[in-house]
Amino acid sequence: MLVSFRRAKRSVSLEQTPAxxxxxxxDRTTTAIILAFAAATVLAHWVFGNRYGFQRDxxxxxxxxxxxxxxxxxxxxxxxxxxxxSLTLFGNSLRGFRCFASLALAAALLISGLMARRLGGRRGxxxxxxxxxxxxxxxxxxxMQYVAFDYLCWVLTAYFVVRLLTxxxxxxxxxxxxAIGCGMEAKYTMGFFALGVAAGTLLTDARGYLRSKWxxxxxxxxxxxxxxxxxxxxxxxxxxxxxxxxxxARDVRLGRTKGFxxxxxxxxxxxxxxxxxxxxxxxxxxxxxxxxxxxWMYVVPLLLFVAAxxxxxxxxxxxPMLYAAGAVWCEQGLQRLSSAWKGIVRTAAxxxxxxxIVLVSALFLPIAPIGxxxxxxxxxxxxxxxxxxxxxxxxxxxxxxxDSLPLQDRARLGILGTNYGEAGAVNLYGPEYGxxxxxxGVNSFWYRGYGDPPPQILIVLGLPQREMQRxxxxxxxxxxxxxxxxxxxxxxxxxxxxFVCRGLKESWPSFWSDFHYxx
Numbered sequence: 003m004l005v006s007f008r009r010a011k012r013s014v015s016l017e018q019t020p021a022x023x024x025x026x027x028x029d030r031t032t033t034a035i036i037l038a039f040a041a042a043t044v045l046a047h048w049v050f051g052n053r054y055g056f057q058r059d060x061x062x063x064x065x066x067x068x069x070x071x072x073x074x075x076x077x078x079x080x081x082x083x084x085x086x087x088s089l090t091l092f093g094n095s096l097r098g099f100r101c102f103a104s105l106a107l108a109a110a111l112l113i114s115g116l117m118a119r120r121l122g123g124r125r126g127x128x129x130x131x132x133x134x135x136x137x138x139x140x141x142x143x144x145x146m147q148y149v150a151f152d153y154l155c156w157v158l159t160a161y162f163v164v165r166l167l168t169x170x171x172x173x174x175x176x177x178x179x180x181a182i183g184c185g186m187e188a189k190y191t192m193g194f195f196a197l198g199v200a201a202g203t204l205l206t207d208a209r210g211y212l213r214s215k216w217x218x219x220x221x222x223x224x225x226x227x228x229x230x231x232x233x234x235x236x237x238x239x240x241x242x243x244x245x246x247x248x249x250x251a252r253d254v255r256l257g258r259t260k261g262f263x264x265x266x267x268x269x270x271x272x273x274x275x276x277x278x279x280x281x282x283x284x285x286x287x288x289x290x291x292x293x294x295x296x297x298w299m300y301v302v303p304l305l306l307f308v309a310a311x312x313x314x315x316x317x318x319x320x321x322p323m324l325y326a327a328g329a330v331w332c333e334q335g336l337q338r339l340s341s342a343w344k345g346i347v348r349t350a351a352x353x354x355x356x357x358x359i360v361l362v363s364a365l366f367l368p369i370a371p372i373g374x375x376x377x378x379x380x381x382x383x384x385x386x387x388x389x390x391x392x393x394x395x396x397x398x399x400x401x402x403x404x405d406s407l408p409l410q411d412r413a414r415l416g417i418l419g420t421n422y423g424e425a426g427a428v429n430l431y432g433p434e435y436g437x438x439x440x441x442x443g444v445n446s447f448w449y450r451g452y453g454d455p456p457p458q459i460l461i462v463l464g465l466p467q468r469e470m471q472r473x474x475x476x477x478x479x480x481x482x483x484x485x486x487x488x489x490x491x492x493x494x495x496x497x498x499x500x501f502v503c504r505g506l507k508e509s510w511p512s513f514w515s516d517f518h519y520x521x
Contacts, residue, residue: 032125036115036132040108043139046367047104051144052096053368054390058492060146061393061426064089064099066446068429073234075245075445075520080187081148088146094430100143103150107143110157110322111135117157118326120164121293126348127329133355134273134325137362138318144366145386148189149315155185156195156319160299163199164323167208167292172216179220183227190246191316194303196224202298245445248520254311262307265314270321271361272354277321280328287331296323373487381490388491393427395484396463396493400428401435403461403480403500416441416457420464421521423493443517456510464497473513475505 056064066074067085074082084102092098115132123131142149158181166174178199185192203209203217211217235242253259267274283290284297300320307316332351336344363369365384370376372391381387404412417432419425419440425447428440441452462470462477470477483498506513 028125029119032119032128033112033116035129036112039115039129039132039136040111040139043111043136043143044104044108046140046363047100047143048097050367050369051100051104054372054387055393056096056099056390056427056430057145057386058389058421058423058426059386060099061430062422062445063146063148065422065426065429069446069450071234071446072230073238073242075241075448077148077189077242078187078231079234080151080184081146084151085146100146103146104143106150106154107139110154110319111139113154113157113161114322114326117161117164117323118329120161120168121326121330123326123330123333127326127333130276130329130332130351130355131322131326133352133359134276134329135322136355137271137273137358138321140359141362141366142318144368149318152185152189152192153319155181155188155192157322159185159195159199160296160320160323163295163299164293164326166211167295172211172214175211175214175216175220176223177220179223180227183224186224186228187231190242191303191312194306194316195299195320197306198299198302199295201302202295205298206294207292208295245520250311253313259311259313262312262314266317269314269318271358273321273325273358276328276332276351277324278328279331280324280326283327283331284324289334290327290331293327296327300324372489377489388489389423391489391491392484392486392493393423394431395486396424397427397431397435397437399481399484399500400432400461400463401437403502404435404437406480407459407502411459414458416453416460418442418460418462418465419447420444420462420497421492422447424463443514443519444521448514448518452510452514458504460503462501462503464493465501466497467499467501470501470503473507474503475507477501477503 062076063081063085066082067089070079070082070086072079085099088099088102092101111132114135115128118128118131121127138153142153159178162174162177162181166172166178182192182196182199185195203211250259270277281297281300284293284295285301290297300323303317303320306312332347336347339347364376365380366386368387368390370380377387400417404415407415415438417428417438417440419428419442422442422444425440425442425444428437432439438453438457441450441457442448460474461480463483467477478501479499480502481500483493483500485494485498
């Protein structure tokens, strides 16, 4: 009987081997296609990434990257760390500086497709998920900003949760904790997603893991990874809380937090039906019962952001897991349709997602000629584009003003950039003209001080004339921010005057002590 059982077992194994080989080959092919999607986004960023220039926020990140720390006023430490790595590898190359943000979003795209596979999706569901994520990979991966690494950490967290739910292996809590901890070092909104994971664990069958040591070890890992930034905050009086309060009040005042819910549909465009299907699958369908946790991981941050009046894009990294769930559920539903209807639905889905990719590329990639109707249309929707224009020209104008001063004044000269774009641009392009490093009271620039010895004459950019008259004995208009091809950005529109100021009315320590502000 034992011999018979062994023969039967061997026979079954031999019969299954071709199917397993075919499945493995199909998975490898699918992964290769998804990798091609991801590589296409990286290639697009590399080809078009240097057509304009550094964006205003990137200039802040670039300068912070030259002063590595465990924290900064405007964000945690992860993004400047990658910025420093890019400076080491590529120097001041714009393409190189944006490289890691692009790679982070490409990795998120790949992981999203693999998430669909772990949810039970076949090739169609995996590719559809990756295609749905491509607009975000193009848009959010274009600039070297913390949103890129925040996005990746949310997607990693969701993927590890899926691995936990499909394997029932509690050791995945370690990976979940690591992803959350890294996310907190990228952007503090990861805390909202972590609350979603916690609430979902309590409200679903996953609550059984509360008795697992692995869950609590995962919590410890997340805290350990976040601890350096927390210690930095403690040493600096939790300055980022003041910064976030200021920025939030500004956003509310300017109306940037209005329409949070409608913005979710504007942001996801024609992929909205897919994530709605995914949310239904996770929260209400019988087939998705074991993935209820994913549904709560979306609902809880959504409600928290609405209550806190967050900006609409804060929730963007929560959608890949819903795209994956929706693609799997739709794939299952297609099996009940006739062949003709299957073809219609699939074609409509791919065409809709392709349209999203084309639209986002037109709006977020720096493709349009500067000053063209296309450029002005894209700039009216995507305010980042005009903020990439004119920084070298501004620094050239500052150098011209410096050269117009008497030699004795140049030796005592300082440059005061009121916002981080101005200060960052001078520090990036100024060495070419022999300009001193700019000083500024904005965000983390303030901690770098005003120099020793302090300047006696200042070229001032962006400070209101009333404020300068209050601070200095004399200020004279010396130049203007150049306007490039009628591009309307903050420098050209709001504070284009450049002044030369002399005679600070108070001591530098006194002036600097209350010159710290946020932007």
